[in-house]
Amino acid sequence: ANTRTPLMAGNWKMNLDHHQATHTVQKLAWTLKDAKHDYSTVEVAVLPPFTDLRSVQTLVDADKLDVKYGAQDVSAHLEGAYTGEISATMLAKLGVTYVAIGHSERREYHAETDALLNEKILAAVGQGLAPVLCVGEGLDVRKAGEQIPHTIAQLQGALAGIPATQLENLVVAYEPVWAIGTGEVATPEDAQEVCGAIRGALGDLYDGELADATRVLYGGSVKSSNVAAIMSQPDVDGALVGGASLDPEEFAKIVRYQA
Numbered sequence: 001a002n003t004r005t006p007l008m009a010g011n012w013k014m015n016l017d018h019h020q021a022t023h024t025v026q027k028l029a030w031t032l033k034d035a036k037h038d039y040s041t042v043e044v045a046v047l048p049p050f051t052d053l054r055s056v057q058t059l060v061d062a063d064k065l066d067v068k069y070g071a072q073d074v075s076a077h078l079e080g081a082y083t084g085e086i087s088a089t090m091l092a093k094l095g096v097t098y099v100a101i102g103h104s105e106r107r108e109y110h111a112e113t114d115a116l117l118n119e120k121i122l123a124a125v126g127q128g129l130a131p132v133l134c135v136g137e138g139l140d141v142r143k144a145g146e147q148i149p150h151t152i153a154q155l156q157g158a159l160a161g162i163p164a165t166q167l168e169n170l171v172v173a174y175e176p177v178w179a180i181g182t183g184e185v186a187t188p189e190d191a192q193e194v195c196g197a198i199r200g201a202l203g204d205l206y207d208g209e210l211a212d213a214t215r216v217l218y219g220g221s222v223k224s225s226n227v228a229a230i231m232s233q234p235d236v237d238g239a240l241v242g243g244a245s246l247d248p249e250e251f252a253k254i255v256r257y258q259a
């Protein structure tokens with residue numbers, strides 16, 4: 001048995017204003033309290049839009065919630081003339097724990113490259129944030145059976161030159177692009193195949209200790225009805241949940257997949 005604490009992280013994408021964000025986190029925390037959820041057995045995080053972070057922080061602080069929160073992206077720069085960007089320093093000041101880096105929607109719509117993601121990871125870890133590095137193949141790559149080399153190349157590119165000492169809080173999310181927002185979930189075996197390969201590659205790039213400690217999440221149309229099967233796989237340590245995380249009762253059911 002491994003010692004990794006499963007993580008359920010809700011990626012809200014560009015949804016929910018700051019009032020809705022407060023209500024959603026409140027409802028999530030109440031639902032989990034009713035269920036007597038033990039956050040030390042399954043960790044819970046939400047990744048709201050930047051504009052909601054201060055409201056979520058205020059609520060979490062005021063009610064002493066165990067829900068963690070994070071951002072969906074971060075600048076590679078720490079300050080300066082980068083109009084429209086948000087730095088890791090700013091996020092750290094808001095009590096942010098996690099930051100998603102290289103989500104497929106950012107790779108696709110903002111042309112983010114592995115080299116840029118590498119800089120973003122360095123910026124994040126330098127400020128004590130835990131990067132949730134998103135990797136995964138599109139449908140054409142999957143059809144060609146190239147999902148493992150494709151995903152491992154993304155992992156290697158994003159981590160190039162970063163020493164293990166800076167990756168203590170690294171989380172990797174395997175998100176096959178064809179399963180994101182499509183309702184088409186990977187089979188538990190497909191998820192295991194690539195999540196296992198990611199762990200193996202971390203062992204090759206670094207060492208067994210880092211590979212063993214790093215949480216590898218699956219993401220792509222996770223719902224309360226399919227999460228338990230995916231979580232039964234040995235190398236799947238949680239889920240990055242998009243659409244289903246906007247409904248706090250459904251997300252609470254995902255968190256409570258063992259119940």
Ligand code: PEP
Binds near residue numbers: 240
């Ligand atoms: C995501 O955006 O990270 C995601 C997995 O989305 P969905 O759960 O909606 O497929």
